[in-house]
Amino acid sequence: MKQIKTLLFDFGDVFINLDKPATLKHLAQFGITKLSPEQIEKNKAYEVGKLSSQDFISYYHTNLKDNNASAEAITTAWNSILLDFPLQRLEFLKELKKKGEFQLILLSNTNELHISWIKEHVNFYEEFKSYFDAFYLSHEINLRKPNANIYEFVLDQHQLKPEEVLFIDDTKENTDAAKSLGFHVWNINPETEDVTSLFKTNQHLF
Structure with missing residues (x-):
């Protein structure tokens, strides 16, 4: 049976x-070389729909050392994992x-x-x-x-x-x-x- x-x-x-390391490589250009515990929790929250895409991008925008990073640049970095x-x-x-x-x-x-x-x-x-x-x-x-x-x-x-x-x-x-x-x-x-x-x-x- x-x-x-x-x-x-x-x-x-x-x-x-997937290219799993790609997102962090892209974020490095904005000064993030390692995700903080807070960022990991934000990513998990976004993954279960607790944050809107707009709020998620805004969070990263305010946490980047390079505050000139556009929403488009952050989105591109985030999606770079996908092949x-x-x-x-x-x-x-x-x-x-x-x-x-x-x-x-x-x-x-x-x-x-x-x-x-x-x-x-x-x-x-x-x-x-x-x-x-x-x-x-x-x-x-x-x-x-x-x-x-x-x-x-x-x-x-x-x-x-x-x-x-x-x-x-x-x-x-x-x-x-x-x-x-x-x-x-x-x-x-x-x-x-x-x-x-x-x-x-x-x-x-x-």
Whole structure:
């Protein structure tokens, strides 16, 4: 009997490629070389929708040593983490949807500025979104990984058993949290692995 009934995917570095150090590199031109504890908390607050994009940009503007930094420059720095979305991953997802063997859910820590950039630069974003049975973004549901309540939210929303879910995420902290709740997990390494090898890598679960 098949063990996995639901595939729960992260977005960044699973489907869309990221350059995680890029934002800090860009912020360095404004005098920020390391995020302060306060800035980290502001970023988390923005990720769960507690700050508007305008307030988030204003916060950074007032905290930069270079107060001449425009909202556009701050936004560009913030979005520099986002790279390309390889088409083979979209095709892989499309085939998964077509076969209909699994419930497909996306669960991403993200924010309004990043999603706005993706909508503008990834011309198949709406198609991508349409292949999921549910599409959860942290700033819209006011929850973020690795907090247990975000995984419990998904389980409750879809009446899922954690042992029947495979969660795919590139951040070990996130997969560790899910694993502790009984999920099967694949902590994907974006440098050496690709989501398109999902079944090959996790053969034992299927």
